[in-house]
Amino acid sequence: MRHLIIIAACLVLVGCSKKELRQLGDISYDRLGEVCQDNKWHWLLDIEATNSRDSVYLDSRGLGRKVEINSRSLDTASHLYQLLAETCKEDSLYIELTAVEFYGSLKGEVPKHLSDSERIHVNVWMRDKLTDIGYVSFKQTFEQQVMASYTQQNRWNATLDTNTQIYYELLKRSESNQEKFNKAKVKYVLKSLNEQVIAYSKDGDPFVYDINDKAVIGGIQFLAKKLKVGESARALVPSSQAFGAYGNMRVSGYTPVVLELEVLEHIQ
Structure with missing residues (x-):
C-alpha cells in the first residue's frame, strides 16, 4: 500500500511538472525567455527536429556551423515568423507544428521522409541576431x-x-x-x-x-x-x-x- 501511494505521488508530481503549451494558430509552443523585439534581420540558429515517432531527424549542432536565416526573406505574416522574431538572442523556443507549416514558413520544402500534415517537434536555440553590418x-x-x-x-x-x-x-x-x-x-x-x-x-x-x-x-x-x-x-x-x-x-x-x-x- 505504501509503495502504491509513493507511485501515485510521483505520477502527480510528473503531471504537474509538465508545462502546458501555449497556442498561436496551429502552433503549440513554449518559450524559455521573455518576448523581445529588435531590428536585427540575420538570425543564427541551432535546430533539433523530431518526427511524429519521436525520432530525431535533424540536429544542426553537429554540423559545425549555425543555421543562417535572413528574416527579410520569410513570410512575415506567418505564426512561425512571429515566434522566431520575438525570441531573444541566447533564448530558446519549443514548437509543435505540421511539417508543411515549419518548412513553408522558412521558404523550404518538406523532406520526402515526412508528410505535409505530420506534426513535428522542434527545439530552436537563437544563438545570435545580427544587423547587416554585423552579419x-x-x-x-x-x-x-x-x-x-x-x-x-x-x-x-x-x-x-x-x-x-x-x-x-x-x-x-x-x-x-x-x-x-x-x-x-x-x-x-x-x-x-x-x-x-x-x-x-x-x-x-x-x-x-x-x-x-x-x-x-x-x-x-x-x-x-x-x-x-x-x-x-x-x-x-x-x-x-x-x-x-x-x-x-x-x-x-x-x-x-x-x-x-x-x-x-x-x-x-
Missing part, C-alpha cells in the same frame, strides 16, 4: 577561420598575401625572368573546398587572360600576375576575390574556392 563581419570572420583551418588540415606550405587574403603555394618554379605583359595564356581549374570542379580551361584551349578584363575573378588575376611563364601554383581564394557576398548558381556567397593555375605563355 558581414560574422561571415568574413567565419570564412577566414575556414581558410586557415583548410590550409592547416591539408598541410599547405602556403604564403598569405595580406592585401588580398589569398593563400598561395608554388607548385612548379621557373628560372625565367618576370616579364610585363598585357595578355597571357593560362591553364586553370577552379574547385570547391570539397574538390567539386566549378570551372576549368580545356586541354589544348587555354584561357587568355587580359589584364584589362576586370570581370575575371581576383584569384586568377592575382596568380597570373604573380607567376612567371612556366610556373604553376595553387591558391585558396576568399570570396572577396572570387564570387563575392552573393555567389552564383554554383557557389554560395562568402565561399572560398581553390584555384590551380599555370602560366603557359605571355602573348602581348
